[in-house]
Amino acid sequence: MNSMVYHSVEDLPLLITVPELAQVLRVGKNKAYELVNSGVIKGIKIGTQIKVPKRSVVEFMGI
16 A cells, blocks of 8 residues: 555645545545445546546545
8 A cells, every 4th residue: 555645635646546545535445446436436447457536536525
């Protein structure tokens, strides 16, 4: 798991992994995957990985 700590939305890179999303939202990895797989938060499949755009996180958080 990435040990990067994000202190604000501005600190987020343009794309994050689902485990990083879980850290940002302070939820478990399973919940983060559920949010992405259900389409609540938009994810992009790149090869075998799912990446989450920063914009999707911002939209989900309503900020």
